[in-house]
Amino acid sequence: MQWESWAAFWHMGGAAPFVWGSYGVTAALIVAELVLVIRRRKDTVTRLLRWRRALGKNGVE
Amino acid sequence: MLSAFLAVLRRDLLLAWRGRADLLVTLAFFVVVVCLFPFGVGAETNQLRAIAPGVLWVAALLASLLALHRLFAQDHADGTLEQLLLSSEPAVLWVLAKICAFWLTTGLPLVLAAPALALLFDIEEGALPVLTLSLALGTPILALLGAVGAALTLGVRGGGMLLALLVLPLYVPVLIFGAGAVEAWLGGSGAAAHLLLLGGGLAGALALAPWACAAALRIAME
Amino acid sequence: MTTPSRAVTRNPEGILRFAAPQQFYPLAGTLAPWFAQAAAVLTAIGLYIGFFVAPTDFQQGEVYRVIFIHVPAAWMSMLIYLVMAFWAAVGLVLNTRLSFIMCQALAPTGAMFCFLALWTGALWGKPTWGTYWVWDARLTSQLLLLFLYFGFIALTRAIEDPRRADRAGAIIALVGAVNVPIIYFSVQWWNTLHQGASVSLTKAPSMATTMLAGMLVMALAAWMYAIAVALWRVRALILERERHTEWVGEVLEAEGRAR
Numbered sequence: 335m336q337w338e339s340w341a342a343f344w345h346m347g348g349a350a351p352f353v354w355g356s357y358g359v360t361a362a363l364i365v366a367e368l369v370l371v372i373r374r375r376k377d378t379v380t381r382l383l384r385w386r387r388a389l390g391k392n393g394v395e
Numbered sequence: 396m397l398s399a400f401l402a403v404l405r406r407d408l409l410l411a412w413r414g415r416a417d418l419l420v421t422l423a424f425f426v427v428v429v430c431l432f433p434f435g436v437g438a439e440t441n442q443l444r445a446i447a448p449g450v451l452w453v454a455a456l457l458a459s460l461l462a463l464h465r466l467f468a469q470d471h472a473d474g475t476l477e478q479l480l481l482s483s484e485p486a487v488l489w490v491l492a493k494i495c496a497f498w499l500t501t502g503l504p505l506v507l508a509a510p511a512l513a514l515l516f517d518i519e520e521g522a523l524p525v526l527t528l529s530l531a532l533g534t535p536i537l538a539l540l541g542a543v544g545a546a547l548t549l550g551v552r553g554g555g556m557l558l559a560l561l562v563l564p565l566y567v568p569v570l571i572f573g574a575g576a577v578e579a580w581l582g583g584s585g586a587a588a589h590l591l592l593l594g595g596g597l598a599g600a601l602a603l604a605p606w607a608c609a610a611a612l613r614i615a616m617e
Numbered sequence: 618m619t620t621p622s623r624a625v626t627r628n629p630e631g632i633l634r635f636a637a638p639q640q641f642y643p644l645a646g647t648l649a650p651w652f653a654q655a656a657a658v659l660t661a662i663g664l665y666i667g668f669f670v671a672p673t674d675f676q677q678g679e680v681y682r683v684i685f686i687h688v689p690a691a692w693m694s695m696l697i698y699l700v701m702a703f704w705a706a707v708g709l710v711l712n713t714r715l716s717f718i719m720c721q722a723l724a725p726t727g728a729m730f731c732f733l734a735l736w737t738g739a740l741w742g743k744p745t746w747g748t749y750w751v752w753d754a755r756l757t758s759q760l761l762l763l764f765l766y767f768g769f770i771a772l773t774r775a776i777e778d779p780r781r782a783d784r785a786g787a788i789i790a791l792v793g794a795v796n797v798p799i800i801y802f803s804v805q806w807w808n809t810l811h812q813g814a815s816v817s818l819t820k821a822p823s824m825a826t827t828m829l830a831g832m833l834v835m836a837l838a839a840w841m842y843a844i845a846v847a848l849w850r851v852r853a854l855i856l857e858r859e860r861h862t863e864w865v866g867e868v869l870e871a872e873g874r875a876r
Contacts, residue, residue, distance in 0.1 A: 336669055347673065349680035352744055356683045356737040360690075363729055364842070371846055375853040379872050382860050386869060543792060547785045549774045560771055561789060564764040565796050568803035575807060596799075607792055614784040 399484040400492045407496030407599035410469075414589035422504045425458040427514045438461065440517050447516035448577035452533075452570055455505045459534055460562060462501040463541040464555055466493065467612070471549055480616055494542045494547065494605065502534035518581075525580045525590075532593040533573040539597075540565050546611035571597065636713050637853045638749075639864050645848040645855075652845035659838035666831035674828075683741040684828070689836040691734035693843055694762060697727030701769070702794035702858075705787035717783035718858065720790060721773050722850035726843050728766035734759055754805035761800050765793040779858060 337343040346353045397514060432450045433443060470476040470493075479489055491501040509530050510523040518526070544562040576589035635641045667685035674681040701720045708716030738756060739749040749754065771791055815873035859865045 335671065343668070346682070347679035349678060349744055352680050352740040353682050356686060356740045359736055360733050363733060367726065367846060371853070375849060375856070378675045378853045379784055379857050379869060381703050381855060382865070383869050385860070385872050386866060402673055420786065540792075543788070547772060547789060548775075551772075553775055556769075557771055557775055560764070561768040564761045564800070565792070567761060568796075568799050571803045571807040603795070611785065611788050614781055614788070617781060 396485075396488060399565070400488050403489040403492035404496050407493055407554055408499065411496065411500040418500050418504065421458050421462045422508060424461060425454050425505050425508060426512065428454040430515070433515075443516045444518060447513055447518050448522075448526065448574040448581070450516070451509050451513060452530075452577075453531060453533060453575040455509065456537060456570055458505055459537045459543065460504055460559060460566075462497075463545045463558060463562070464522075465501075466497050466542055466545045467545075467549055476612065477616055480613060486528060486612065487605045488614065489603045490542070490609045491571075491601075494538055494608070496536040497542070498535050502538055502598050505528040506534060522577055522580050524579050525586045528590060529573045529576040529586070529593060532590060532597055533569045536569050536593070536597050536600045537566060539600040539608075540569075542608045543604055543611055546608050546615060547613040549612070569593070636715050636763055638715055638718070639857050639862070641715055642852055642855050645852050649845045649848040649852075652841045652848065654844055656838050656841035659834055659841060663831055663838050666827060666834060671827040671831050672825055677745055678682035680741060680744045681828075683737050685831050685835045687734060687741060687830050689736040689839040690730045690737065691759065692836055693839045694727055694731035694734055694759070694766075696778050697723050697730065697843060698762060698765070698790075698794065698797065700728065701790050705790040708783065709791075714783070714858065715855075716789065717787060718851055718854045719847065721783075721786060722847045723843070724766060724770050724773070725850070726846050728770065729760065730839070730843070731763040732764055735763065752808065754801065754808045757804045757808070758797075758801045761804070762797065765797070769793065805848070 342356075346348060429450060431448065436442060436446065467476060470479070480486060506527060510527055512528055513523055541558075541562050544558050544565075547561065548558045551557060572589045572593045576586040576593065579589055580586040635644055663685060667682055671682070673679055701723050704716045704720040704723070707713065708720065735756070738759070742751065743749050769786055772789055773782045773786040776785055856865055856868070
């Protein structure tokens with residue numbers, strides 16, 4: 335084990351802002367991308383369903 | 396083959412001559428941008444000398460970028476482009492002719508004006524031929540690469556900004572070698588290597604860009 | 618129901634059959650969660666190695682631990698651009714719609730990795746070189762690569778006709794790929810002449826094995842993640858593109874009932 339305590343781990347030998355700044359932004363971007371990608375497919379499905387039903391009602395296929 | 400090339404070249408030059416006020420705008424833009432820099436960075440002679448190659452090159456690059464939208468827009472609007480694509484002549488040929496005409500009308504004036512502007516920055520006179528030569532080799536590359544971007548963004552909304560975004564990263568090597576040639580000469584190491592690389596770049600762009608541009612035009616007109 | 622079966626027989630057998638969007642859509646749906654899980658597991662292992670097994674660097678201290686995301690992100694950003702150029706070429710030559718869709722599905726992820734490489738590089742640079750940014754060849758080319766990604770994404774989004782957007786995007790991806798080595802070479806040349814940055818950016822040559830292992834595991838995790846996200850994005854794009862077909866109608870109705 336590299337660290338004496340969790341506090342030492344979070345302190346990162348004084349480089350905490352740089353290390354956690356890097357990992358934090360990475361994690362945030364990855365989560366954001368995943369949310370966007372999953373939501374995009376759901377939105378597409380909802381939109382296309384509505385579009386199809388509108389087409390069906392008008393009797394145009 | 397050659398006659399088609401010359402016909403398109405002549406036609407475009409003639410059209411450019413008729414709308415020569417537009418061409419002067421490009422040149423005026425170049426001059427004004429170059430003259431802005433001393434106001435921004437101060438008129439200290441040594442500093443001006445140091446930034447002169449870069450300033451002239453960046454201004455020439457921006458001026459040729461701003462002119463790019465004219466390359467195909469008019470022909471796109473009046474249907475000439477469609478006619479040309481339908482004709483039996485190979486597209487690469489007349490695309491190249493159009494780019495040549497474009498460079499002769501927008502790039503060449505910049506090349507000719509640059510030495511005079513360089514004097515405003517108190518550049519050593521010996522460097523003027525190097526500057527002119529670097530621009531003469533570099534601006535055709537800008538026109539060739541820009542033509543691909545212009546063809547891709549033809550008729551697209553927000554085309555102007557998009558064109559800049561597409562083309563500017565591709566212009567970086569030209570800028571590096573062009574401005575670098577003058578700086579290398581001023582630094583005493585000789586500009587031959589830079590100019591040779593620019594020449595190589597021009598040959599490469601001449602060989603590849605017209606094909607890409609013709610393909611992009613075909614896609615745009617489908 | 619006759620249309621889909623005809624589509625299947627018209628397509629070649631074997632692996633190539635998945636070049637049809639209709640075949641690829643369910644395949645992507647099955648594969649994506651597996652890749653995502655692999656990415657999660659590998660990230661956990663990589664982070665464990667990176668933070669708890671790899672020793673403190675004797676020169677840089679703890680800050681070097683940024684390497685476990687910095688280097689994989691930089692690799693991925695370049696690799697994804699190459700893969701995009703590959704799909705662009707395949708699409709232009711073989712005229713397969715799916716290749717263009719793949720190309721566009723990869724771009725945002727590539728841009729994200731490219732940004733992350735720059736961001737983590739800046740945060741790593743500050744404590745080690747004393748500055749967030751140097752105009753070094755590697756950093757500058759990475760920045761230009763980000764601009765190339767932006768250009769590609771902006772172009773494909775701005776063109777409304779999907780057929781034209783596909784092909785125009787493919788051309789700019791290929792033009793960019795041809796230019797990437799030229800840009801790198803020119804920037805390096807420029808950098809050696811100007812000699813502005815006196816810091817040597819070469820990574821410590823005697824990297825501990827555990828450091829290298831952590832980095833490679835994280836790189837593998839980034840691969841898995843990129844594949845998973847691209848597959849998910851491909852699914853949305855396929856639905857959008859193929860919305861006029863019978864099979865998409867069936868997929869949509871099934872999804873609608875499930876809700």
